[in-house]
Amino acid sequence: MATYDFLFNGLGLRGWCDGGKTSDAPVSMADLLAKTGVKEEQTIWNLPFPSLNELNDACGSMAQSRDVTKGVEDGFLAAKDALRFVLDPLTQPLSWILDFTLAAFEVTPWWIMFPLLMVVVYLASKSVRLVGFVTVCLLFLALVDHYDHAMQTLAIIFVCAVLCVLFGVPIGIAMSRSDRLQRITIPVLDMLQTLPPFVYLIPLIFLFSVTEPKLYGIAIILYAIVPVIRLTDLGIRLVDKDVIEAADSFGMTDRQKLFGVQIPLALPNIMAGVNQTIMMSLAMVVIASLVSAPGLGVLVLRGIRNLELGVGLVSGLGIVLLAIILDRVTKAALNRVNAAQKQ
Amino acid sequence: MIGDAAVTDNVKISIRNLYKIFGADPKAALQHVLDGTSKPDLLKEHGHVLGLRDINVDIREGDITVIMGLSGSGKSTLIRHLNRLIEPTAGQVDVDGEDVLAYGEEKLRNLRRQIMSMVFQKFALLPHRTVAENAGTTLGVRGVSKREYLVEADKWLDRVGLHGYGKHYPHQLSGGMQQRVGIARALTSNSPIMLMDEAFSALDPLIRTDMQDLLLELQKELHKTIVFITHDLDEALKLADHLVILKDGYVVQQGEPQHILLNPNDPYIEDFVSDINRARVLRVRSIMTPLDDSGVPPEAHGEVGFDDTLESMIARSGGDTSHSYVVVQNGKPVGTLEMTSLVRALVPRIASESGARKY
Ligand SMILES: Nc1ncnc2c1ncn2[C@@H]1O[C@H](COP(=O)(O)OP(=O)(O)OP(=O)(O)O)[C@@H](O)[C@H]1O
Ligand SMILES: [Mg+2]
Numbered sequence: 001m002a003t004y005d006f007l008f009n010g011l012g013l014r015g016w017c018d019g020g021k022t023s024d025a026p027v028s029m030a031d032l033l034a035k036t037g038v039k040e041e042q043t044i045w046n047l048p049f050p051s052l053n054e055l056n057d058a059c060g061s062m063a064q065s066r067d068v069t070k071g072v073e074d075g076f077l078a079a080k081d082a083l084r085f086v087l088d089p090l091t092q093p094l095s096w097i098l099d100f101t102l103a104a105f106e107v108t109p110w111w112i113m114f115p116l117l118m119v120v121v122y123l124a125s126k127s128v129r130l131v132g133f134v135t136v137c138l139l140f141l142a143l144v145d146h147y148d149h150a151m152q153t154l155a156i157i158f159v160c161a162v163l164c165v166l167f168g169v170p171i172g173i174a175m176s177r178s179d180r181l182q183r184i185t186i187p188v189l190d191m192l193q194t195l196p197p198f199v200y201l202i203p204l205i206f207l208f209s210v211t212e213p214k215l216y217g218i219a220i221i222l223y224a225i226v227p228v229i230r231l232t233d234l235g236i237r238l239v240d241k242d243v244i245e246a247a248d249s250f251g252m253t254d255r256q257k258l259f260g261v262q263i264p265l266a267l268p269n270i271m272a273g274v275n276q277t278i279m280m281s282l283a284m285v286v287i288a289s290l291v292s293a294p295g296l297g298v299l300v301l302r303g304i305r306n307l308e309l310g311v312g313l314v315s316g317l318g319i320v321l322l323a324i325i326l327d328r329v330t331k332a333a334l335n336r337v338n339a340a341q342k343q
Numbered sequence: 344m345i346g347d348a349a350v351t352d353n354v355k356i357s358i359r360n361l362y363k364i365f366g367a368d369p370k371a372a373l374q375h376v377l378d379g380t381s382k383p384d385l386l387k388e389h390g391h392v393l394g395l396r397d398i399n400v401d402i403r404e405g406d407i408t409v410i411m412g413l414s415g416s417g418k419s420t421l422i423r424h425l426n427r428l429i430e431p432t433a434g435q436v437d438v439d440g441e442d443v444l445a446y447g448e449e450k451l452r453n454l455r456r457q458i459m460s461m462v463f464q465k466f467a468l469l470p471h472r473t474v475a476e477n478a479g480t481t482l483g484v485r486g487v488s489k490r491e492y493l494v495e496a497d498k499w500l501d502r503v504g505l506h507g508y509g510k511h512y513p514h515q516l517s518g519g520m521q522q523r524v525g526i527a528r529a530l531t532s533n534s535p536i537m538l539m540d541e542a543f544s545a546l547d548p549l550i551r552t553d554m555q556d557l558l559l560e561l562q563k564e565l566h567k568t569i570v571f572i573t574h575d576l577d578e579a580l581k582l583a584d585h586l587v588i589l590k591d592g593y594v595v596q597q598g599e600p601q602h603i604l605l606n607p608n609d610p611y612i613e614d615f616v617s618d619i620n621r622a623r624v625l626r627v628r629s630i631m632t633p634l635d636d637s638g639v640p641p642e643a644h645g646e647v648g649f650d651d652t653l654e655s656m657i658a659r660s661g662g663d664t665s666h667s668y669v670v671v672q673n674g675k676p677v678g679t680l681e682m683t684s685l686v687r688a689l690v691p692r693i694a695s696e697s698g699a700r701k702y
Contacts, residue, residue, distance in 0.1 A: 245467065248428055249428060249459075249460075250460070251484055340512075
């Protein structure tokens with residue numbers, strides 16, 4: 001005797017209920033317990049919500065909640081092969097690029113890598129102090145034998161951030177030119193930004209095999225591309241209307257306007273987006289170690305799994321140092337752009 | 344100015360029956376305007392803004408045509424129709440006899456690159472480019488190489504008094520200097536027509552006078568066709584060969600500035616005019632009596648220039664209203680001037696009660 005029997009009796013659906021065979025979804029633990037337990041007295045105070053499971057108790061033809069999750073799963077699995085067929089070849093280059101870059105960072109000996117990074121930092125920031133700071137950080141990481149892991153993390157961030165910019169900036173430009181595209185894209189971006197990073201991984205694990213680098217590559221790019229798209233769109237929309245009008249009045253073509261006026265003037269915003277994109281890549285690459293992304297995240301994970309407190313904390317410190325380096329360098333580059341365009 | 348040899352009677356730009364209505368369905372709203380709906384009524388009853396109504400202006404080659412009006416009277420809207428930064432709702436704009444509105448994209452771009460250049464109230468320089476690069480943009484867009492356009496840009500920067508500033512960035516310059524860059528940029532394009540939308544309004548009064556002098560000096564040499572927008576009557580009177588006064592999107596009065604000053608045909612204009620120092624603005628030529636057959640009167644107290652201001656005449660006569668003078672142009676007597684008619688011309692116009700103040 002279930003709580004909501006009266007509902008189906010009242011609606012004259014009893015025949016339909018008993019006619020349908022009971023759901024073939026697996027029996028839950030709660031159901032088993034309920035079968036053995038003694039039924040409590042029904043009062044208004046413990047009236048259960050008419051959820052799918054409660055209704056199913058009263059009427060065998062109603063679906064159970066488990067049918068819903070099972071349906072989603074079946075649907076996804078059914079679509080999986082088709083999706084895979086399309087996405088697999090499309091994303092394969094990502095695996096190659098990641099493998100290649102990881103290998104390149106690995107085979108480059110440290111005595112080439114160090115000066116190389118110092119030069120890059122100098123070119124981006126034009127600040128000797130920052131070069132000194134970066135060098136000290138790298139020396140520390142190398143000293144405690146975290147150099148290889150740090151380089152792996154750096155390689156992944158490098159690839160993902162470059163791809164984010166490569167895709168994100170054109171998408172942002174397209175959005176800035178079409179209000180319709182912007183209206184369509186913004187909810188997608190909102191969703192990408194609000195989904196917790198772990199949730200990204202679930203469908204990706206089913207679509208691709210866990211051993212493939214592109215799995216974490218896609219997760220990182222999807223997560224980190226949002227700010228660069230948003231800020232490119234915003235930056236171009238914020239370009240001074242008077243300057244755009246002047247450009248029009250001199251007979252600039254759309255192309256001349258885009259490359260000669262809009263992108264240069266939006267550059268501070270775009271750079272701010274790149275900075276955020278890099279920081280988000282770093283956050284995601286640590287989480288992505290759950291799905292076999294190499295780097296410092298693996299050590300953190302080991303610290304958690306094996307309760308190796310020291311390993312976890314030192315690699316955590318390594319991540320913090322890396323974050324500070326990336327942030328400082330991109331901010332310094334951003335400031336240089338800003339200084340050049342002071343109005 | 345008037346009497347300048349370069350001024351021809353060639354109409355460079357001719358604006359005919361131009362209407363502009365802002366809103367969702369301008370064509371439908373146009374019908375209401377043609378039926379006589381006023382600007383406030385159009386906004387209240389139909390939700391459309393009347394930008395311009397039935398504008399007819401001829402802009403002559405080599406002239407400075409000044410378009411004047413209060414804020415919101417449609418000055419910017421009008422000047423932007425000339426290079427089609429704004430598309431009209433109805434009407435015709437001819438440049439050198441060609442209908443600009445019929446131009447395709449390519450020809451329009453050509454018009455903007457070769458025929459017209461524009462100077463903006465807020466300068467609108469590119470902050471990431473140097474002063475010389477900015478001045479050269481108008482050539483750069485045509486595909487002229489950087490090396491070539493920098494030479495040309497430097498030449499014009501020198502001409503507007505910015506020698507040696509080519510390598511600076513706009514933000515390192517004062518407002519007046521930035522606008523000089525704006526003018527140099529327009530001049531570098533070497534276009535026959537220059538459009539200036541409140542080009543000097545953002546500058547302080549002294550710098551502003553400097554810039555006006557610079558413009559007149561350049562004009563003496565270059566004889567461009569200039570369309571200049573301002574809301575300042577002093578500026579308009581100083582620069583204008585032809586003055587067009589706009590109000591609520593229509594032309595209230597247009598013509599020779601001195602003529603408008605002496606014969607305002609609308610309370611709106613009388614109100615404008617009442618604030619002005621008439622002695623400093625009015626010139627002998629506007630109030631003299633042309634010579635008739637009787638020849639030069641013998642009792643004249645001396646000769647005065649055709650273009651002298653009335654202020655200099657008062658100084659000269661020492662305030663004696665019984666004097667009269669012979670007006671001379673290019674060494675030849677052309678008229679006579681009685682001091683009494685001078686004083687009459689100076690009688691201030693009382694700002695009418697229904698004048699522009701209430702706007
Ligand atoms: N894009 C637009 N949409 C709607 N209304 C507009 C638009 N542009 C101008 N207007 C209206 O047209 C009228 C004329 O504007 P315009 O900018 O030409 O005035 P203006 O004489 O240049 O004024 P100001 O001296 O303030 O620059 C105003 O009433 C304004 O509100
Ligand atoms: Mg304006």
